[in-house]
Amino acid sequence: MPRQTTIHIRNQYLKFSAAHFTIFSATERERLHGHNFAVSADITTEVGDDGLCFDYNVMKKRLKTLCDSIDEYVLMPGNSPYLDVSIGDQHVDVRFADEHMTFLKSDTIVMPLANITAEELSYWLLEQLLLDDTAEQYAISAIDVTVSSGYGQAASTHWQSDGGFK
Numbered sequence: 001m002p003r004q005t006t007i008h009i010r011n012q013y014l015k016f017s018a019a020h021f022t023i024f025s026a027t028e029r030e031r032l033h034g035h036n037f038a039v040s041a042d043i044t045t046e047v048g049d050d051g052l053c054f055d056y057n058v059m060k061k062r063l064k065t066l067c068d069s070i071d072e073y074v075l076m077p078g079n080s081p082y083l084d085v086s087i088g089d090q091h092v093d094v095r096f097a098d099e100h101m102t103f104l105k106s107d108t109i110v111m112p113l114a115n116i117t118a119e120e121l122s123y124w125l126l127e128q129l130l131l132d133d134t135a136e137q138y139a140i141s142a143i144d145v146t147v148s149s150g151y152g153q154a155a156s157t158h159w160q161s162d163g164g165f166k
Contacts (some may be wrong), residue, residue: 004141007053010040014063016071026082027097030130031072035149037118038149039067039125044142054138059129061075066128071110074103077120078110085110122147123165126157135161 002130019034045053076094078085086097092108104153113120125143129135135143141161148154158166 004044005047005053005143006044007043007056007059008040009043009056009060009063011060013052014039014060014067016067017072018116019067020072020074021115023080023082023096029082029096032101032157037121038148038154039063040146040148041129042142042144042146043140046141053099058134062129062134064127066125074108075116076103076108076110077113077115079112081113081114091111106164115147118147118149118153119157122155122157126159126165130159 015036015038017036019032019035021030021032025030041059041117043053043059047053077083082096083127086093087105087110090105092103092105092110094103111120111124113124122145124145125147129143129145134140142157144156146154146156161166
């Protein structure tokens with residue numbers, strides 16, 4: 001009978017720096033600021049007859065690629081009900097309440113999220129990990145992705161093969 005284990009992936013290079021502001025309501029938001037976000041993952045899967053689950057480097061490389069793809073950008077939520085985001089040839093124009101902000105397009109990533117928070121970023125990263133058949137290929141039954149925006153504050157998103165996101 002197969003047994004399961006959980007692989008914990010935590011490496012110093014699984015990180016990204018980004019600017020953002022959290023939106024609290026139609027009229028309240030944080031000031032633009034930045035974080036050095038740290039990313040980790042817990043992956044539950046079967047242990048094979050050879051005592052191995054899979055090559056951990058597969059997931060480490062995928063997480064690193066995802067972190068690198070949003071590193072050193074201004075992250076903007078494209079699905080916020082409180083922002084009007086327009087992407088032009090060279091600029092991203094953002095309207096919030098009575099404010100108008102303009103960012104260089106080359107410095108900004110508009111993400112398909114409602115807010116730029118650890119909660120949303122952990123969900124996005126996990127969703128990206130599940131875009132291919134890696135979970136099925138390696139008999140992964142659960143994945144937790146955690147994003148920390150500083151010491152003592154983090155959020156995780158959980159996925160299970162038999163129930164989706166939780």
